[in-house]
Amino acid sequence: MNEDTADRTLSRRVAALIGVVSVAAALAAGHLVAGFVGPNASPYLAVGNAAIDLTPHPLKDFAIRTFGVYDKLVLLGGMALTLLAAAVVAGLLSRRSPRPGQVLAAVLGILAVVAVLDRPDLGQLAILAPAASLLAGVGVFTWLHGRASEAESDSSSRRDFLFITGGVAAGAALMGVAGQFLTRRVDVEASRAGVGKLVPRTPAPAIPAGADLAATGTPTFITANRDFYRIDTALTVPRLRAEDWRLKIHGMVDTELDLDFDDIRGRPLVEKTITMTCVSNEVGGPYISTANFIGVPMRDLLLEAGVKPGGDQLFSTSVDGWTTGTPIADLLDERRGALLAIGMNGEPLPLEHGFPARVVVPGLYGYVSATKWVVDMEVIKAGSRSFYWEDRGWAREAPIKTQSRIDVPRGFATVPPGKVTVAGIAWAQNVGIDKVEVRIDGGQWQQATLADEVNDQTWRMWSVEFPLGPGSHRAEVRATDRNGQTQTDRRVPPIPDGATGWHSSLFTVA
Ligand SMILES: Nc1nc2c(c(=O)[nH]1)N[C@H]1C(S)=C(S)[C@@H](COP(=O)(O)O)O[C@H]1N2
Numbered sequence: 001m002n003e004d005t006a007d008r009t010l011s012r013r014v015a016a017l018i019g020v021v022s023v024a025a026a027l028a029a030g031h032l033v034a035g036f037v038g039p040n041a042s043p044y045l046a047v048g049n050a051a052i053d054l055t056p057h058p059l060k061d062f063a064i065r066t067f068g069v070y071d072k073l074v075l076l077g078g079m080a081l082t083l084l085a086a087a088v089v090a091g092l093l094s095r096r097s098p099r100p101g102q103v104l105a106a107v108l109g110i111l112a113v114v115a116v117l118d119r120p121d122l123g124q125l126a127i128l129a130p131a132a133s134l135l136a137g138v139g140v141f142t143w144l145h146g147r148a149s150e151a152e153s154d155s156s157s158r159r160d161f162l163f164i165t166g167g168v169a170a171g172a173a174l175m176g177v178a179g180q181f182l183t184r185r186v187d188v189e190a191s192r193a194g195v196g197k198l199v200p201r202t203p204a205p206a207i208p209a210g211a212d213l214a215a216t217g218t219p220t221f222i223t224a225n226r227d228f229y230r231i232d233t234a235l236t237v238p239r240l241r242a243e244d245w246r247l248k249i250h251g252m253v254d255t256e257l258d259l260d261f262d263d264i265r266g267r268p269l270v271e272k273t274i275t276m277t278c279v280s281n282e283v284g285g286p287y288i289s290t291a292n293f294i295g296v297p298m299r300d301l302l303l304e305a306g307v308k309p310g311g312d313q314l315f316s317t318s319v320d321g322w323t324t325g326t327p328i329a330d331l332l333d334e335r336r337g338a339l340l341a342i343g344m345n346g347e348p349l350p351l352e353h354g355f356p357a358r359v360v361v362p363g364l365y366g367y368v369s370a371t372k373w374v375v376d377m378e379v380i381k382a383g384s385r386s387f388y389w390e391d392r393g394w395a396r397e398a399p400i401k402t403q404s405r406i407d408v409p410r411g412f413a414t415v416p417p418g419k420v421t422v423a424g425i426a427w428a429q430n431v432g433i434d435k436v437e438v439r440i441d442g443g444q445w446q447q448a449t450l451a452d453e454v455n456d457q458t459w460r461m462w463s464v465e466f467p468l469g470p471g472s473h474r475a476e477v478r479a480t481d482r483n484g485q486t487q488t489d490r491r492v493p494p495i496p497d498g499a500t501g502w503h504s505s506l507f508t509v510a
């Protein structure tokens with residue numbers, strides 16, 4: 001009896017192998033089924049997305065700050081390592097009995113089920129994907145454990161065991177690849193290519209050569225699509241074909257609108273040069289970019305629907321369930337010219353920037369306005385519901401704050417002595433920049449030369465020269481907008497409605 005038990009204790013290596021192969025089989029089975037019922041139902045992604053939504057905002061800010069656009073890769077990598085560790089531990093705990101491993105596989109499966117149920121963008125069938133994972137995980141673990149226990153007492157079944165394990169691993173790889181293939185079946189790139197060139201009826205005025213100080217080291221006036229900052233909660237970019245897209249405008253309106261892509265495309269398209277900014281941008285941060293957006297005025301759509309008295313917020317929802325609320329007054333403001341955009345710099349929107357359609361509202365931070373992959377707009381009374389970032393402690397209304405940034409000299413750069421050029425950007429969307437001042441080492445403020453203005457909804461480049469001797473120096477900048485507001489030096493963090501404070505750059509002249 002004693003001997004029998006000892007015989008059936010699995011070696012560490014075999015136990016760990018069973019754990020890892022079972023988890024791989026579970027993930028792959030779920031991924032394969034997700035290929036049929038929706039990519040976001042894939043357990044790995046669903047758990048990752050849930051993790052993003054559950055992350056406390058200071059940690060999320062930290063991730064965005066530290067890892068930038070790689071924050072999601074870091075998350076996926078971290079999850080992979082955690083799962084690998086869990087699989088090994090589950091295997092090692094199950095050297096005598098399969099019970100601990102079965103329990104862990106079941107717990108992981110249930111976690112995935114909960115994560116999928118939590119997603120608003122998935123239909124009821126989506127549950128099949130994590131269910132497949134749960135069954136595959138527990139099933140494969142139980143089966144391999146049984147075969148391994150037999151192999152411990154019989155050397156001929158030892159080869160069988162390795163053969164079977166290899167087969168399961170190969171099967172898992174195949175299922176994973178097949179799932180990936182099925183996901184790609186929704187050929188959104190072809191749909192985007194099919195949209196072709198978007199020619200606005202009213203093009204944006206050409207950008208004057210003097211709008212830009214890129215030669216001195218500021219950004220180019222228009223940000224190329226591939227360089228445009230990207231911020232969203234989507235772990236995988238939603239793949240919504242223009243042909244399948246519909247937008248419903250409803251709620252406190254006289255007439256509900258139900259629009260498809262051709263309805264939008266067929267209207268007179270307007271092009272506007274707009275600088276977008278993220279509220280998470282730290283003083284001096286990179287989350288600001290400018291593009292020529294092409295679309296139809298939000299004002300026209302809202303007038304067509306007819307906003308009822310009392311309806312003062314547009315609650316919009318993306319295909320992946322992200323939500324925001326935007327003041328109706330800002331959307332109706334003709335001068336501001338908010339767009340339902342379908343194009344960016346002459347092309348259909350890139351997938352990461354909201355293909356087929358998104359909102360852009362000059363002068364408002366993205367989190368209260370710029371819904372990508374937008375599919376639903378409901379006119380409501382502000383406060384009757386709360387949106388994604390409002391639920392997480394950010395302000396309900398968030399106009400962009402007047403700000404400025406030094407691009408050259410970069411922090412810790414070394415520049416030659418003599419005339420040192422300090423240059424950068426300033427922005428006060430929807431108000432306009434009146435002046436920019438720079439001082440060195442706490443001295444007198446000097447007025448910078450402003451580059452040509454494109455419109456008051458875009459950033460403005462500036463530069464100023466200082467004769468500087470060797471040593472380390474600190475440049476500071478502050479902008480004044482056309483309302484006469486000068487940036488405060490009081491440093492506040494991005495939460496709840498945007499950072500304030502003067503940007504400074506510490507550099508060396510040598
Ligand atoms: N669907 C969706 N839309 C979204 C977001 C999101 O997480 N999901 N993030 C918003 C935020 S916080 C910003 S700053 C802008 C960024 O747009 P961009 O990625 O095109 O620069 O998109 C907004 N629209």
Ligand SMILES: [Mo]
Nearest residue numbers: 278279366367
């Ligand atoms: Mo943002």
